[in-house]
Amino acid sequence: MPGFDFPTFFACAAGLVIALYVTLDGFDLGVGILFPFAPRTADRNVMIRSLAPMWDGNETWLVLGGMVLLAGFPTAFSILLPAFYIPLALMLFGLVLRGIAFEFRAQRGAFEIAWSVAFSGGSALAAFCQGAILGAFIDRRITVVDGRFAGGSFDWFGIFPVATGLGVVAGYAVLGAGWLIWRTGGSTQVFAREIARPALLATGGAIALVSIWTPLSLPQIAARWFTWPGLPLLAPLPIIAGVAWLVAWRGLWSARRQWLPFAASVVLFLASLIGIGISVWPAAIPGALTIWQGVSQPRTQIIVASALVVIVPVILSYVAFSYWVFRGKIEDQEAVY
Amino acid sequence: MNPLLLSRLQFAFTMGYHILWPAFTIGLAWFIVFLGIAWLRTRNPAYRQLQRFWIRVFSLAFGMGVVTGVVISYQLGLNWSNYAQRTADVIGPLFVMEVLTAFFLEAGFVGIMLFGQGRVDDRLHFAACVIVATGTVISAFWIIAANSWMQTPTAFTTLPDGRFVATSFWGVVFSPSMPYRFAHMVTASFVTGSFVVAGVSAFWLWRGKEQDQTAARASFSLALWLAVVLVPLQMVIGDQHGLNTRQYQPSKLAAIEGRWETLGRAPLNLIAWPDQKAQKNAFAVEVPLLGSIILTHSLDGVIQGLKTVPESEQPPVLPVFFAFRIMVGCGMLMLVIAGTGLVLRRGGRLYHARWFQMMCMGGVPLGFIATLAGWTITEVGRQPYVVYGHLRTAQAVSPIAGGMVAGSLAVALVLYNLLLLGFFWYAGRMVLKGPGDPAPAAPVGRPAGAIGFGTMGKGM
Numbered sequence: 001m002p003g004f005d006f007p008t009f010f011a012c013a014a015g016l017v018i019a020l021y022v023t024l025d026g027f028d029l030g031v032g033i034l035f036p037f038a039p040r041t042a043d044r045n046v047m048i049r050s051l052a053p054m055w056d057g058n059e060t061w062l063v064l065g066g067m068v069l070l071a072g073f074p075t076a077f078s079i080l081l082p083a084f085y086i087p088l089a090l091m092l093f094g095l096v097l098r099g100i101a102f103e104f105r106a107q108r109g110a111f112e113i114a115w116s117v118a119f120s121g122g123s124a125l126a127a128f129c130q131g132a133i134l135g136a137f138i139d140r141r142i143t144v145v146d147g148r149f150a151g152g153s154f155d156w157f158g159i160f161p162v163a164t165g166l167g168v169v170a171g172y173a174v175l176g177a178g179w180l181i182w183r184t185g186g187s188t189q190v191f192a193r194e195i196a197r198p199a200l201l202a203t204g205g206a207i208a209l210v211s212i213w214t215p216l217s218l219p220q221i222a223a224r225w226f227t228w229p230g231l232p233l234l235a236p237l238p239i240i241a242g243v244a245w246l247v248a249w250r251g252l253w254s255a256r257r258q259w260l261p262f263a264a265s266v267v268l269f270l271a272s273l274i275g276i277g278i279s280v281w282p283a284a285i286p287g288a289l290t291i292w293q294g295v296s297q298p299r300t301q302i303i304v305a306s307a308l309v310v311i312v313p314v315i316l317s318y319v320a321f322s323y324w325v326f327r328g329k330i331e332d333q334e335a336v337y
Numbered sequence: 338m339n340p341l342l343l344s345r346l347q348f349a350f351t352m353g354y355h356i357l358w359p360a361f362t363i364g365l366a367w368f369i370v371f372l373g374i375a376w377l378r379t380r381n382p383a384y385r386q387l388q389r390f391w392i393r394v395f396s397l398a399f400g401m402g403v404v405t406g407v408v409i410s411y412q413l414g415l416n417w418s419n420y421a422q423r424t425a426d427v428i429g430p431l432f433v434m435e436v437l438t439a440f441f442l443e444a445g446f447v448g449i450m451l452f453g454q455g456r457v458d459d460r461l462h463f464a465a466c467v468i469v470a471t472g473t474v475i476s477a478f479w480i481i482a483a484n485s486w487m488q489t490p491t492a493f494t495t496l497p498d499g500r501f502v503a504t505s506f507w508g509v510v511f512s513p514s515m516p517y518r519f520a521h522m523v524t525a526s527f528v529t530g531s532f533v534v535a536g537v538s539a540f541w542l543w544r545g546k547e548q549d550q551t552a553a554r555a556s557f558s559l560a561l562w563l564a565v566v567l568v569p570l571q572m573v574i575g576d577q578h579g580l581n582t583r584q585y586q587p588s589k590l591a592a593i594e595g596r597w598e599t600l601g602r603a604p605l606n607l608i609a610w611p612d613q614k615a616q617k618n619a620f621a622v623e624v625p626l627l628g629s630i631i632l633t634h635s636l637d638g639v640i641q642g643l644k645t646v647p648e649s650e651q652p653p654v655l656p657v658f659f660a661f662r663i664m665v666g667c668g669m670l671m672l673v674i675a676g677t678g679l680v681l682r683r684g685g686r687l688y689h690a691r692w693f694q695m696m697c698m699g700g701v702p703l704g705f706i707a708t709l710a711g712w713t714i715t716e717v718g719r720q721p722y723v724v725y726g727h728l729r730t731a732q733a734v735s736p737i738a739g740g741m742v743a744g745s746l747a748v749a750l751v752l753y754n755l756l757l758l759g760f761f762w763y764a765g766r767m768v769l770k771g772p773g774d775p776a777p778a779a780p781v782g783r784p785a786g787a788i789g790f791g792t793m794g795k796g797m
Contacts, residue, residue: 053448071429078422081414082735099404311437
């Protein structure tokens with residue numbers, strides 16, 4: 001296919017996979033983040049059971065994201081991973097703890113409390129690291145010389161990445177609370193409705209911080225957003241985000257539309273991600289590499305692109321089926337499996 | 338601290354740990370499918386009990402495999418970024434295919450397999466088990482394809498900047514060693530699974546709790562039938578794999594044999610102490626001619642010696658040499674157990690010989706040890722290359738500080754071993770409870786009317 005802009009396709013595909021991962025595993029991790037604040041053990045049992053059948057599939061989007069990056073942008077992959085060695089390693093260990101806690105905590109017994117800590121601690125650690133990586137990525141903290149990572153182990157660390165890390169923790173908590181409002185009832189739902197307020201406030205604050213900090217510190221981003229014709233074209237995005245935030249806030253206690261806070265928080269997340277995408281476009285690594293540099297060979301691109309176009313819709317359909325099988329409110333009952 | 342050595346240690350540990358779980362779950366998933374067929378056809382409740390029990394164990398082992406596997410997919414870039422960059426055009430598509438055709442398939446249906454029994458009907462639940470089991474094999478297919486290409490690279494060219502580019506997708510997938518390695522690994526998983534099932538069933542028979550007996554006998558017999566067929570089959574496959582290695586990776590084979598000089602009518606080193614510095618064996622117990630017979634299937638077959646290549650091109654001989662003997666030793670022990678089972682079956686004493694029950698319990702780790710030893714042979718035997726003959730391991734490592742690798746290795750060592758203890762604890766408790774444990778599998782949430790092939794659509 002001569003003339004087809006594969007790097008743009010892969011950038012969009014990577015964006016889609018990241019969006020799917022962030023929303024789907026986002027609510028898993030969010031439930032984990034809220035876990036220690038739940039009032040009763042019975043609530044925690046309901047919370048973890050609402051995720052048990054799907055967390056594995058949700059996490060798989062993260063693996064797909066990594067492998068699409070490898071196959072589409074090998075140079076960016078080989079720079080980004082060593083550059084983010086520490087936060088990525090911590091994220092992976094967090095995900096290991098979170099994932100295995102699902103299996104081990106369900107076995108009950110004397111160590112249940114340990115797996116509860118592992119579940120929430122792992123979730124929070126993974127969420128924070130993802131946010132910190134995002135912040136360091138936007139903030140141009142990666143040194144590249146001759147197409148290789150040439151920086152230090154802690155270059156990723158700074159005030160802005162820490163702030164985005166905490167922002168993602170808060171944002172996932174909103175998604176998790178939205179999920180619980182939708183999928184649970186009784187005291188668990190009340191808890192989710194109550195804790196969604198501070199989480200929404202923190203998320204709104206984090207989004208506002210990123211929106212103000214990035215154009216102030218990075219002139220390229222300011223130019224993209226605040227010059228003609230970008231201004232009117234991009235203006236709807238922050239408006240959509242603002243409306244979604246308000247809808248989530250006002251819909252928390254809605255008795256009729258219990259899915260609304262979750263849906264609104266998903267929209268909020270997507271609007272934020274698209275905003276970040278617009279800010280960094282067309283960089284594969286901001287300040288170092290565009291998406292047209294260090295790409296894979298046309299042969300590889302055709303194979304991987306075809307596989308994605310054909311198979312991802314099939315995956316989405318059976319994932320939807322699996323969600324449908326496990327639809328409905330999760331009830332407060334003993335889980336023995 | 339040397340990031341290369343630390344990265345190798347870290348990868349050896351995380352990969353060796355990870356392979357334990359697929360080595361068990363691929364075989365176990367198909368055993369669960371088989372129990373499902375038995376249940377659907379005979380409606381004998383013992384099969385139902387067994388299926389529920391092994392699904393519970395599967396959920397633990399599968400979880401361990403998933404979480405440790407995610408780590409590996411990122412380790413490729415974290416510790417081996419130069420390898421990732423240079424080989425992305427060859428193996429990148431294989432990894433993408435693995436995620437798309439296997440990981441999602443497993444993850445999408447494992448929820449129904451583990452928690453769906455109250456929500457979907459028997460046949461749909463069975464279908465989910467089949468899909469998950471198929472996913473495990475598809476996953477093995479792609480990852481073995483990637484590994485085999487690294488062992489016996491074909492169908493590629495090299496760009497001026499050193500990157501490998503595939504010239505044929507299927508040529509890369511079916512590299513010369515791939516069919517042998519794939520067959521060897523999948524069979525290994527079935528063998529490992531059957532010896533775990535045999536050992537656990539033997540424990541239930543040995544303990545003699547009334548409620549377990551029917552199920553214990555059924556699974557004991559099934560597992561031992563499987564072993565009788567699969568262990569000899571695995572030896573034939575292993576032999577064929579060896580012939581393939583002789584053709585494509587002669588120095589690996591020479592290391593396996595502890596053979597320094599090229600030789601026709603070669604003896605077999607039963608046991609020896611290879612001394613790589615001196616480039617000879619410190620001592621060796623040999624069987625005349627047997628080396629040529631086994632490795633070339635002829636008396637006069639020539640076996641290439643390690644000294645054909647300079648020492649800098651040789652793999653570390655000692656670990657390869659002993660790992661091979663450990664693997665074959667485990668295989669022999671498993672053959673003895675399977676054969677003993679067959680003899681006892683003819684005498685009608687299969688369920689009563691307590692010494693044999695002890696033997697089977699002792700046989701549980703054999704498959705795991707053999708699998709680990711086998712991967713040690715194939716991975717260490719490929720050194721000093723990561724892509725055999727084309728890319729040295731030393732050139733593959735990331736430009737990172739050794740301290741980070743050491744730190745993550747230390748965390749992995751502590752964390753993974755704690756998880757292993759957890760697995761033994763919980764899986765052990767399940768085994769102690771036995772298959773006859775009356776507690777039913779709780780569905781997730783309210784069963785909103787069982788869904789099945791027949792009723793799908795009605796409830797929408």
